[in-house]
Amino acid sequence: MKFLVCISNVPDTTTKITFTPDNKEFNKAGVQFVINPWDEYALTRAIELKEAAGAGTVTVLNVGEADTEPNIRKALAIGADDAIRVNAAPQDAYFVAEQIAAIAKEGAYDVILMGKESIDYNGFQVHGMVGEMLGIPTVAPAMKLDMSGNVATLEREIEGGKEIVTVNTPFVASCQQPMCEPRIPNMRGIMTARTKPLKVVPAVGEPARTTVAEFALPPKKQGVKLIDAENAGELIKLLRNEAKVI
Amino acid sequence: MSVLVVVECADGEVKKSSLEVASYGAEVAAMLGTTATAIAVGEANAANLAKLGEQGITKVLHDAEPRLKDFVNNAYTKLIATAAEQEQAKIIILANSNIGAAVGSRLSVRLKASLATNVVELPKTEGGQFVVKRGAFSGKAFSDVALSGDRKIIAVKKNSTEAKHDAGKTAEVSTFAAQLTDADFADAPTQVIMQDQAGGVLLPEADLVVSGGRGMKGPENWSLIEDLAKALGAATACSKPVSDVDWRPHHEHVGQTGITVSPNLYIACGISGAIQHLAGVNSSKVIVVINKDPEAPFFKAADYGIVGDVFDVLPKLTAAVKALG
Numbered sequence: 001m002k003f004l005v006c007i008s009n010v011p012d013t014t015t016k017i018t019f020t021p022d023n024k025e026f027n028k029a030g031v032q033f034v035i036n037p038w039d040e041y042a043l044t045r046a047i048e049l050k051e052a053a054g055a056g057t058v059t060v061l062n063v064g065e066a067d068t069e070p071n072i073r074k075a076l077a078i079g080a081d082d083a084i085r086v087n088a089a090p091q092d093a094y095f096v097a098e099q100i101a102a103i104a105k106e107g108a109y110d111v112i113l114m115g116k117e118s119i120d121y122n123g124f125q126v127h128g129m130v131g132e133m134l135g136i137p138t139v140a141p142a143m144k145l146d147m148s149g150n151v152a153t154l155e156r157e158i159e160g161g162k163e164i165v166t167v168n169t170p171f172v173a174s175c176q177q178p179m180c181e182p183r184i185p186n187m188r189g190i191m192t193a194r195t196k197p198l199k200v201v202p203a204v205g206e207p208a209r210t211t212v213a214e215f216a217l218p219p220k221k222q223g224v225k226l227i228d229a230e231n232a233g234e235l236i237k238l239l240r241n242e243a244k245v246i
Numbered sequence: 247m248s249v250l251v252v253v254e255c256a257d258g259e260v261k262k263s264s265l266e267v268a269s270y271g272a273e274v275a276a277m278l279g280t281t282a283t284a285i286a287v288g289e290a291n292a293a294n295l296a297k298l299g300e301q302g303i304t305k306v307l308h309d310a311e312p313r314l315k316d317f318v319n320n321a322y323t324k325l326i327a328t329a330a331e332q333e334q335a336k337i338i339i340l341a342n343s344n345i346g347a348a349v350g351s352r353l354s355v356r357l358k359a360s361l362a363t364n365v366v367e368l369p370k371t372e373g374g375q376f377v378v379k380r381g382a383f384s385g386k387a388f389s390d391v392a393l394s395g396d397r398k399i400i401a402v403k404k405n406s407t408e409a410k411h412d413a414g415k416t417a418e419v420s421t422f423a424a425q426l427t428d429a430d431f432a433d434a435p436t437q438v439i440m441q442d443q444a445g446g447v448l449l450p451e452a453d454l455v456v457s458g459g460r461g462m463k464g465p466e467n468w469s470l471i472e473d474l475a476k477a478l479g480a481a482t483a484c485s486k487p488v489s490d491v492d493w494r495p496h497h498e499h500v501g502q503t504g505i506t507v508s509p510n511l512y513i514a515c516g517i518s519g520a521i522q523h524l525a526g527v528n529s530s531k532v533i534v535v536i537n538k539d540p541e542a543p544f545f546k547a548a549d550y551g552i553v554g555d556v557f558d559v560l561p562k563l564t565a566a567v568k569a570l571g
Contacts, residue, residue: 013502013522017386026383037503093361094354119384119502119525122364124342128319128351137433138319140348143496156435157497158317158344159261160448163435177503178496209360213377213390218528224535224545229554233566235534238550240570243532245511246454246478 001056001147001169003046004109006100006126007039007075008090008118009068019215026120026215035071038115040182041175046113047079048180049147057081059107063090063099069198077185077193084199091208093121097129098205104134110169111152116141116176127174137167140174249275249282250335251303252326254345258291262451263341265301265409270402271339272302272410273368278337283307284417285329287322287345289315292419299415307333307422313431316438317345321430323352328424330357335397342401343450350401359397366406366529384502384525404450405508406529441497449498452481455509455530457500459485459523461516461537461556465493470560471515477567483507485517501526516556519544536560 011017012032019027035043043060050056060075062068063086072083086099104112117124124140131138143162144155154173156163185193227235239246251271253264260268268284275282281304286295295306307329314321326349330338338353340346342364354361366388367379375392378400382389393400441448449455456475458468468482475482482498489499500507502525512530516537517523524547527533535548538555545551552559 011383013384013525016521017383019387093351097355120382122380122382122384124347124363125351125354125361128348129355131319132323132352132355138348138352139433140319141344156317156344158438159450160256161438161440163317164437164439165433165435167433177499209354209394210362211392211394213375213392215382216379216388216390218386218388221533221547221549224548224551226551226553229552229559232552232554232559232562233569235550235552236563236566236570239511239532239534243511243549245532246567246570 001050001053001111002107002109003050003056003058004061004104004107004112005039005043005046005058005075005080006061006112006114007043007071008036009033009062009064009071010036010118010120013037013119017217023214023216033068033071035074036115036118038117038119038176040115041177041179042113042115043075043078043080044183045145045175045180046111047183049145053147059084059109061100061103062086063088063096063203065089072198073193074185076196076198077189078183079189082197082199084201086203087200088203092210093123093125094129094210095205095208097126097133099203100126100130101133102204104130110150112170112172114174116174127172131172134170134172136170136172138172138174139165139167141176142173143176143179145173145175145179247336248280248333249278249337249339250326250330250333251282251284252338252340252346252349253284253286253298254341254343255286255288255290255294258289258294260294260298261341262409263343263404266404266407267339267341267402268298268301268303269410270368270407274337274339277368277371281305283333283335285326285422287314287325288317295419296416299417300411300413301409302412303417306417306419308419309422309424309426311426313434316435318431318434319348319352320433321426322349323356324426324430325424327353327356329422337397338399340399340401342403346401350399354399357397358395359399360393360395361399361401362391362393363401365400365402368407369400381529385506385528386525403508405453405510447479447481449481449483449505449507452507453509454478454480454511455483455507456480456513456515457483457485457517458488458515459517460487462488467557468494470557474513474560474564474567477564480511485523514544515560517544518542519547
């Protein structure tokens with residue numbers, strides 16, 4: 001079984017978001033980048049399934065410029081066998097999906113996994129685009145993934161419940177908790193990751209279909225109105241008469 | 247050319263988020279000088295579909311194929327793509343739900359359309375551009391995104407636009423056959439398991455949410471959260487540490503890597519307000535924070551706050567809601 005795990009390089013979850021003065025770009029200064037937390041579920045689950053089967057390979061794929069390599073190495077340290085970096089800034093979901101579809105096709109991967117969405121762009125789009133480009137099923141968002149030979153059984157979250165879906169390989173799944181407990185690299189993993197193959201390839205396909213014109217921060221809150229704990233019932237009156245939400 | 251709106255139905259009712267999408271679609275159609283047609287997915291009922299006229303929909307297409315009751319990604323994609331071709335729809339609008347995102351992303355490739363998800367406002371069309379505002383950085387920012395090309399797909403975030411109700415107006419419901427075959431249902435679910443609602447409200451669709459954190463001290467104290475939620479008609483939620491230790495199920499976890507909610511009212515009880523939690527709730531219209539620590543960072547993001555012990559405060563709030571009658 002050949003697994004392709006797509007990871008994106010995102011600002012750490014504790015990052016305070018700011019933009020360049022013209023609001024055209026995210027301000028990367030002093031920001032720590034990490035593997036997108038949703039993608040960690042995809043990566044760990046692929047490694048677990050490979051280990052359980054006792055055979056197979058896990059390839060990690062990132063669309064990004066050279067500054068994403070520390071996080072690609074981290075994915076190798078966690079347990080992926082090799083890596084591919086498409087050397088291009090990820091312009092939009094469509095552009096990224098094109099790169100993934102091209103590599104998936106060329107490498108004849110059986111299972112293509114990624115996180116539900118990236119925590120910076122929050123598109124929740126790439127999985128479906130890749131599935132459609134390759135003409136294979138997509139299961140999104142998946143909370144559970146088990147494999148038996150070429151047959152995968154997944155739990156897909158729907159609003160208010162879940163569906164059990166069975167698909168044959170090849171397929172795409174976008175992952176979220178509680179799929180697995182994401183692993184962190186151990187010392188042996190970190191040592192071996194240095195010598196695992198990381199191939200850099202150029203981008204392919206058509207240009208992006210969407211462009212960011214401008215970023216904005218949410219409006220600031222007016223400040224909190226405190227109510228005395230002894231008189232807590234007063235809050236309910238304010239919510240009805242002032243905020244008018246109940 | 248027209249605007250095509252995808253409305254999700256469950257148990258015969260149109261979902262609230264889809265009523266918002268229908269209103270949004272009708273407004274976009276008015277901006278472009280055309281009409282809005284809806285295509286129903288899920289278990290739909292013709293009488294309720296006709297009522298989409300109240301949101302400004304002129305016509306509703308309904309395929310009576312019984313296997314469309316449950317979400318099937320391929321079948322839904324083909325159904326909507328066929329409707330889009332028939333109606334020559336240049337703009338397709340869906341809810342930014344698990345179904346909407348799964349179908350919208352496939353449709354964008356099939357119909358060669360540009361796609362924006364998580365959209366929070368009506369589009370702006372000045373200067374020959376088509377720009378939508380969408381949430382980014384997990385609720386910590388917004389971005390204005392220009393959509394290129396002849397065809398566009400927009401997935402609208404829940405509770406970011408209001409559903410209009412123009413009482414008495416009806417839409418024409420017409421049968422529609424997308425000629426779906428068995429192959430289109432190859433990825434149909436083998437089983438659908440709905441959460442036990444037990445008279446409660448589902449979190450993703452809720453207007454009011456009462457949420458608990460580690461300050462609740464243990465799952466045995468959740469009746470305090472549930473009592474207030476029940477009195478308000480609210481859904482219950484929790485922070486990540488609470489679902490991590492299994493005090494509450496994963497589907498209640500609100501935050502950056504859980505569910506993002508945007509209700510009218512979010513009441514946080516014993517949650518300190520880590521930045522990852524705020525990311526999941528900060529598009530709520532009104533935020534109330536109850537915490538015994540006056541330094542809890544959540545107070546900075548709150549509209550109303552009570553510095554006090556949740557075990558004292560929650561019963562008082564529940565009693566006050568009941569007293570409203």
